[in-house]
Amino acid sequence: MAQTVKENRDGRAPALTQLVALAALILPGAALGLLAEPRAARWVQAVLVLGLASALLAYWPLVGKGIRPGPDRAMSGLLALVALAPALVVQGPGALWAWLSTAAFLLAVLAVFMFVRQMLRRDRRMVIRGISATAMGGVTAVAASGWVFLPELIRGLRPDLMLILVVLVALLLLVGLMTSGYRWAQEAADRRGAVGLALMSVLLAGSIVALSVMVLQTTF
Numbered sequence: 001m002a003q004t005v006k007e008n009r010d011g012r013a014p015a016l017t018q019l020v021a022l023a024a025l026i027l028p029g030a031a032l033g034l035l036a037e038p039r040a041a042r043w044v045q046a047v048l049v050l051g052l053a054s055a056l057l058a059y060w061p062l063v064g065k066g067i068r069p070g071p072d073r074a075m076s077g078l079l080a081l082v083a084l085a086p087a088l089v090v091q092g093p094g095a096l097w098a099w100l101s102t103a104a105f106l107l108a109v110l111a112v113f114m115f116v117r118q119m120l121r122r123d124r125r126m127v128i129r130g131i132s133a134t135a136m137g138g139v140t141a142v143a144a145s146g147w148v149f150l151p152e153l154i155r156g157l158r159p160d161l162m163l164i165l166v167v168l169v170a171l172l173l174l175v176g177l178m179t180s181g182y183r184w185a186q187e188a189a190d191r192r193g194a195v196g197l198a199l200m201s202v203l204l205a206g207s208i209v210a211l212s213v214m215v216l217q218t219t220f
Helices: 002-009 012-035 038-058 069-089 094-119 127-155 161-186 191-204 206-219
Strands: none
Touching: 012 038, 012 127, 012 161, 012 191, 038 069, 038 127, 038 191, 069 094, 069 127, 094 127, 094 206, 127 191, 127 206, 161 191, 161 206, 191 206
16 A cells, blocks of 8 residues: 555656646647648547546546445546537537537536435435535536547647737646646545546646637637
């Protein structure tokens, strides 16, 4: 046990997980944004997102006393699939707005699900902890689908001061989220949880990508 904690504390597993996951999303996304047509780019990016979401379900980190991970994992997997649908079905600039509307609806469904689920429990101890785990897993699943808009973000870049500022702010937010995820992972009980929390931070960054594209579409 002491060795496991030491391995998590040195940060090798979570840092490597974050780097590999970011590379798996950003490098193909950048290439697709420059070379592929929008529909094909979104489909390829969606496959990459689903791959990392599946890895998160396999290394699910939100476990512990008062938490039943099975329903949370099932709900997160369902949300990840549904959240991707608007970006793949709707074409053109309207895809982002369809995604935003769907994401808002799914988060409302998640809120209802997590409270109803906790109220139906016979043993209601650790309710707040259970709600937090369900919320974190669901929000991560919805935010992950924002990565499908990375090719559009890359395609829309050009030498403009406001665009550069938007990208810099997005990069700062990404660095902040990765730093937080790295610290979460170091507090994990084992290597499996550390990998899961590192993946969670990368998938959450999909919201930064989607919001950046929204700023570009509404400002330029």
